Amino acid sequence: MDYAIKHYDQLLLLTVQHIFLTLATLVIALLIALPVSLLLLRVQAFTVPVLAALGLVYVVPSMAMFAFLVPLVGVGITPALIALIAYSQLFLVRNLLAGFKSINPSIIEAGRGMGLGSLRLFWRIELPLALPIIIGGIRLTITTTIGIATIASWINAGGLGVLLFDGLYQNNPAKIIWGALLVSGMAIVSNQLLFRLERKALRRAKGEVSL
Amino acid sequence: MSQDAIVFNEVTKTFPKAAKPAVNETNLRIEAGSFVTILGASGCGKTTLLKMINRIHEPSSGRILINGQEITKWPLNELRIQIGYVIQGIGLFPHLTIEENIATIPKVLKWPPKRIQERIDYLLDLVHLPQSFKKRYPAQLSGGQQQRVGLARAMAGDPAIMLMDEPFGAIDAITRESLQDEMIQIQKKLNKTIMFVTHDVQEAMKLGDRIIVMNDGTIQQYDTPLEVLARPANEFVQKLVKSDNQFNQLDLIKAEDAMIPLDSVSNESSQGVARAVGRESSLKSVLLLLLQPEVTVVWVVDEEETPVGSITWEQLKLKV
Missing domain, CATH: 3.10.580.10 (CBS-domain)
Incomplete structure (x- = not known):
């Protein structure tokens, strides 16, 4: 506790860094995954190879991935972001696809047939109906990103991993405990929040609550 | 003089990789205000015929005209807004209330809220649903009730033409009969031009002023129910409409x-x-x-x- 009071500025800085890295990863990863998924929905033949490739990327151990990226783009936040975004694609693309495919085709046919434009159909109908499964993908992405981002401090990307690595090297239990607490707390809290959001979106998609 | 609402001119549709056309060199005139049923077995081209009218399917060749205008003249969604569309799968938007479902097209048309509300009230009465259903969600309704909403939603923008693709196919027999009776009443009252696909001979006879009997992508006969029964154009039509029970046949003639x-x-x-x-x-x-x-x-x-x-x-x- 003393440690936290004394070094609260450093703890805060590292936490903010960690949150920033996670959110930046999520936003950029979504911006990539959404068009990729919409494309795959139109060209079904690519779905299996793309998902297989993303699965392959996902199983590369993070240390190996960082070691591979550092010679290419140097150290710091860049290789961390690249790796985290690459890992995120599997859950995001897979759940985006599953979300849109879960919609009863009659709903889409009725919407198109009555003359809804494709933009309106997407925002008003398809997205709200696919949202529960998409949020499920975001939830998995965020929890894994928080975990892997911890390791990214090894390549100077900052974040709470700094605390953990320092604690290990300096044999400083306070640093280890605070680092572990904050990083797991962050993962647990975001998981719970998104889980609630997911359930709410599901109730809405089924027509059980109004927003 | 009644005008032709829908005209097919040498329309052929061949789907990619299909050996033969789903609809073959079809000519057809649908009078405005008529209730036309399209009867045939599955795979005969009846649904394809219907879905070319609102361009869910595009003809491979030939022209389709609505009120004398080729349908490709309109922007796609403007065309579709003029045509009510009811399908077997109903396809209500599950996350929207009944009134929001019905208001979909009036909102696209930017009607003032008061006019939309009046339209919803009117349509719920028309399809015999209580006003209290407005705030409910589709999942809270039975299949028959859902299709009534489907019908109301399709009529919301007051289209002159309605396309109905086996709308009552998945609904239990008793509810289906009352929906059929109400369809007849609604058409009489509003004088819409209705094209109604079905594989049920009784339904085609009961609802249609005229029946299109289709087989193998071609129209076998286009005539009044009575004529189709009394003078089937060929062996196929005869087999299709011939009831082995004469008593049942009497049921089909008004x-x-x-x-x-x-x-x-x-x-x-x-x-x-x-x-x-x-x-x-x-x-x-x-x-x-x-x-x-x-x-x-x-x-x-x-x-x-x-x-x-x-x-x-x-x-x-x-x-x-």
């Missing part, structure tokens, strides 16, 4: 189609007892009346109970 119109009744039989039926009654009910003792003639009366024609035993025998 009294007004079999009666001798009043102005040509030369000598009203004054002997015996007379009974009356409505125009829409089936010949089955006429037969049951004629079988009663002493009854020699059944008058066909209109909505105001004014006789418009008569059916005698001899006349009935001529028709079957």
Whole structure:
């Protein structure tokens, strides 16, 4: 506790860094995954190879991935972001696809047939109906990103991993405990929040609550 | 003079990789305000025929005109907004309330909220749903009720043409009958041009002013139910509509189609007892009346109970 009071500025800085890295990863990863998924929905033949490739990327151990990226783009936040975004694609693309495919085709046919434009159909109908499964993908992405981002401090990307690595090297239990607490707390809290959001979106998609 | 609402001109549709066309060199004229049923087995091209009208499918060749205008002249969604579309899968938006579902197209058309509300009230009455359903969600309704909402939603923008693709196919028999009766009432009241796909002979006969019988991508016969029954154009039509039970066949013919119109009744039989039926009654009910003792003639009366024609035993025998 003393440690936290004394070094609260450093703890805060590292936490903010960690949150920033996670959110930046999520936003950029979504911006990539959404068009990729919409494309795959139109060209079904690519779905299996793309998902297989993303699965392959996902199983590369993070240390190996960082070691591979550092010679290419140097150290710091860049290789961390690249790796985290690459890992995120599997859950995001897979759940985006599953979300849109879960919609009863009659709903889409009725919407198109009555003359809804494709933009309106997407925002008003398809997205709200696919949202529960998409949020499920975001939830998995965020929890894994928080975990892997911890390791990214090894390549100077900052974040709470700094605390953990320092604690290990300096044999400083306070640093280890605070680092572990904050990083797991962050993962647990975001998981719970998104889980609630997911359930709410599901109730809405089924027509059980109004927003 | 009634105008042609829909015209098919040498329309052919061949799907990619299909060996033969789903719809082959079809010519067709649909009169405005008529209720046309399209009858055939699955895979005969009836749904493809229907779905070319709102361009869910595009013809491989030929032209389709609505009110004399080629359908490709309109931007796609402007065309579709003018055409009501009801499908077997219903396809209500599950995350929207009943009133939001019905308001979909009026909102696209940017109607003022008051007009949209009035339209919703009117349509719920029209399809016999209580106003209290407005705030409910589709999942809280039965299949039959959901399709009533589907119908209301399709009519929300007041389209002159309605396309219906086996709309009652997945609905239980009793509910289906009342929906069919209401469809007839709605069409009479609003004078829409309706094209209605079905594989159910009884349904096609009951609903259609005229029936298109399709097989193998071509129209076998396009005629009134009575003509299709009495003079099937070929063996296929005969097989399709022929009921092995003559009694059931009587059920398909409306009294007004079999009666001798009043102005040509030369000598009203004054002997015996007379009974009356409505125009829409089936010949089955006429037969049951004629079988009663002493009854020699059944008058066909209109909505105001004014006789418009008569059916005698001899006349009935001529028709079957």
